[in-house]
Amino acid sequence: MSKVIVMAGTGFDTMGGISSVVKVYRDAGLFQRYPIVYLATHRDGGAAAKLGAALGAYGRYLLMLLTFRVGLLHVHVASRASFWRKTPLFLLAFLFRVPAILHLHGAEFVIFYEQECGPLRRRFIRAIFNGTRRVVVLSDMWKQWVESIGVTTPVHAIYNPVLLPAATDWSARAAGQLLFLGRLGKRKGTYDLVDALARLPQAPQALLGGDGETEQTADYARQRGLGEQVKLLGWVGPEQKAGLLASASIYVLPSYNEGLPMSLLEAMAAGMPVLSTPVGGIPEAVSDGVEGFLVEAGDVEALAARLEQLLSDPALAQRMGAAARRKVETTFASGAVLPRIEQLYQELGYPRA
Structure with missing residues (x-):
């Protein structure tokens, strides 16, 4: 044997x-x-x-x-x-x-x-x-x-x-829709994201998928006046995740600690621009200003500013999303x-x- x-x-x-x-x-x-x-x-x-x-x-x-x-x-x-x-x-x-x-x-x-x-x-x-x-x-x-x-x-x-999914036409994405996938809580920067959304002139829809501090996150969003804009999805399965990655327009992961998050690589593979932090292996996946933006963990003001930039310039978001997919094709597929x-x-x- x-x-x-x-x-x-x-x-x-x-x-x-x-x-x-x-x-x-x-x-x-x-x-x-x-x-x-x-x-x-x-x-x-x-x-x-x-x-x-x-x-x-x-x-x-x-x-x-x-x-x-x-x-x-x-x-x-x-x-x-x-x-x-x-x-x-x-x-x-x-x-x-x-x-x-x-x-x-x-x-x-x-x-x-x-x-x-x-x-x-x-x-x-x-x-x-x-x-x-x-x-x-x-x-x-x-x-x-x-x-x-x-x-x-x-x-x-x-x-x-990561497995490379079929390319998605940018025009099929929901304009200004943000996506976060991961365990909700401080380490992943969930509350920083809510605070950043509250600073925007008009908060976009933010879809948060994952387990963890779901009730606390929902309460915090309501306290910040974002109960309608922040939608908690719970833990999402493979089919639902694929649909979200194909339909949202910006992926946000403002973490404080990471290895090399699979959700971020999956978002890049799907052709989404990434807004994240320079922790763990993330800077080796995302070059600031190329495949997305990197802001320091905990810098809510910078996070809000980069969100506003991507939301107000869909052409920039599309270019970054295309660069993210190319990066995955050559390095992470x-x-x-x-x-x-x-x-x-x-x-x-x-x-x-």
Whole structure:
């Protein structure tokens, strides 16, 4: 029986960036080209459901190790509970001498490591990183940070991939309609967006899709007199998201921390101009003034000014949206990114099928 690549992360039907990434891997054919067995270590739901998913994944993984079926481990990791939940997978791989890839996604991993972990935990985290054969991060900024904490394992900056949708005629988009997708709350800049909208002479319609602080966001919008303009959609599924990306005219993500957000790349792939912040890997996707605008996180005045500029100049928004799609075609489309993952697999002993 040939050995397999065990890939571990959140379930395919789970909310969040990791599930979006691994679904692109699957849909772009990576699972057909390599003998990948996917283990979902996390799922949405209550504590019992989450514990059941983790224990089930551990049991299946251990059985494969004991029967010598695992040739490579590829784990998608974020911060806090995600990191600790994946730790047993790495420790078992080290015990059974299985090469491992740690694929770091956590937008707040710097905060987790530097502010929330003491010296012993930081030493343990470094040991996990250094016990692997390869570390994958989402941007050059993250590569520099990981190397700066004393990680000596080779670190590769490999962008998140997106599937390129069919091009949308700009005239079919709703004029002045804003779109935000993500977990509502301070980290994603949701309240800053509401404050910026309140500064505009005439607030446009803003569609906010995602879970998180939905009630607080709705209350805040009403307090700012924007109860009619700010529409909360809840978590949107793939079909609804595709429709929103094809119909809105400006994508807004004023985050304080990011890895490389899939929603932003998906908006660019759909041909939308982006208004975001220069955090995480975003500056490697969006050049200020080319594919959109970047403003400092928390600068509500600048956010409002750039919104007003894009709303008042549809031709500029259209040009930026076209530039965003071209950037994805050359740099972030699955055909440009997945060969980098496949190269790692080949270096670690797995030729392409």
